[in-house]
Amino acid sequence: MRRFATLLGFELKKIARGRGTLASLALCAALLFGLTMLQYLDVRSDGRYARAMAGRRVDDGFVAEVAEAAARAGGLAAVPADSPYYHAARWMDRMLGSSMSIPGVTRSLPPDKLTAGALYAARDGIMDDLYGFFRLREDEKAWWAARERNIERPYIWVDSRAAAGMKANFSAVTALLCLLAGVCLAGTFADERRRRTDAMVLCARHGRRMLWRVKLCAGELWALVAGAALLAAAQLPHILINGLRGLDGAWQLVVPFSAYPHDIGTMLLMYLGLYGLICLLTGAVVMALSAWLQNTMAVTGVVGALVMADLFISVPPRLRALSQLRYLTPVQIMVNSAMADPRLVVLFGRFMTPLQIAALAYPLATLALFWLAGKGYGRMR
DSSP states (O other): OHHHHHHHHHHHHHHHTSTTHHHHHHHHHHHHHHHHHHHHHHOOOOHHHHHHTTTOBOSHHHHHHHHHHHHHHTSGGGOOTTSTTHHHHHHHHHHTTTTOOSTTOOOOOOGGGOOHHHHHHHHHHHHHHHHHHTTOOHHHHHHHHHHHTTSOSSOBOOOOHHHHHHHHHHHHHHHHHHHHHHHHSTHHHHHHHHTTOHHHHHTSTTTTTTHHHHHHHHHHHHHHHHHHHHHHHHHHHHHHHHOSOOTTSBGGGTSTTOOOOOBHHHHHHHHHHHHHHHHHHHHHHHHHHHHHHOOHHHHHHHHHHHHHHHHHOOOOTTSHHHHHHHHTSHHHHTOOOSSOOOOOEEETTEEEOHHHHHHHHHHHHHHHHHHHHHHHHHHOO
């Protein structure tokens, strides 16, 4: 055990002293922190208004007040940032489908026609349209409808600004982590070939059996630490400026077209746990490529191509199996879209959501990549 700890410390030092490793991590963290702060400089709304409205029911009285402010401003999207109803108006605008990129699902209503019943009915209609877009079966719709009945209506308004910002940042942080890992962990195994130390390492007493496990552990530790640093840099501004309030509010105040019947705090913890699994999976992918390709530039290029494909390649929903796999990829499952993939998977005789499938698939894929990395390491000569 002492030998393992000594070798692990040595490998961690090698990663930290790699060309540009710490500088790249610091630059990416600073970039995320700075971009998040710029969002608040762009829209300087007074948080006292959002906090003052917390605890109120989103009923006819609430909606009428926001609708009146919207009528004076010229629409929900036009309510100024210094208005007490700014955040509520933006949320109601999203509830009507204004953020949708799918044609024909918006339920535009003039402010004088806006009531609590009309708002919730518009949201339910958009949900039906989205279920049709994803080609859900009737049993899937019934399963989600049962979950919807567990969500209390009318919603209780909470100050969810920090939670909304944190959810929005997850996809950017995940993409940046993947790119950073492709640069900093590419040499985990490949550097031995580049430095011509592979033969010496493999003939050492612990070079063949123990060292590949040490390298995997060191790479995964680095991925977790780097992932935590990037996430903290992106999320701290939201917490420092808005405070982490409203965790007991309905998740629909953050993602209107979600049918998950959990509160905001529970959903953020679920995404945080999934992000941790993505950190481990990302590290395993890069190290397996490093063991097999034995070329740092090739590993970095492949990882960059995978991230770009994850960001920009789309698969039509009619190709259900392929489309579901597409939506389960690390960057895509974290994307801050108007609606997450609602298609279910039957496993062990019960329906499972994409988040549950990812939580099962990512650790299994990580273990499989460990095995592949060991096989690739065994091929080194």
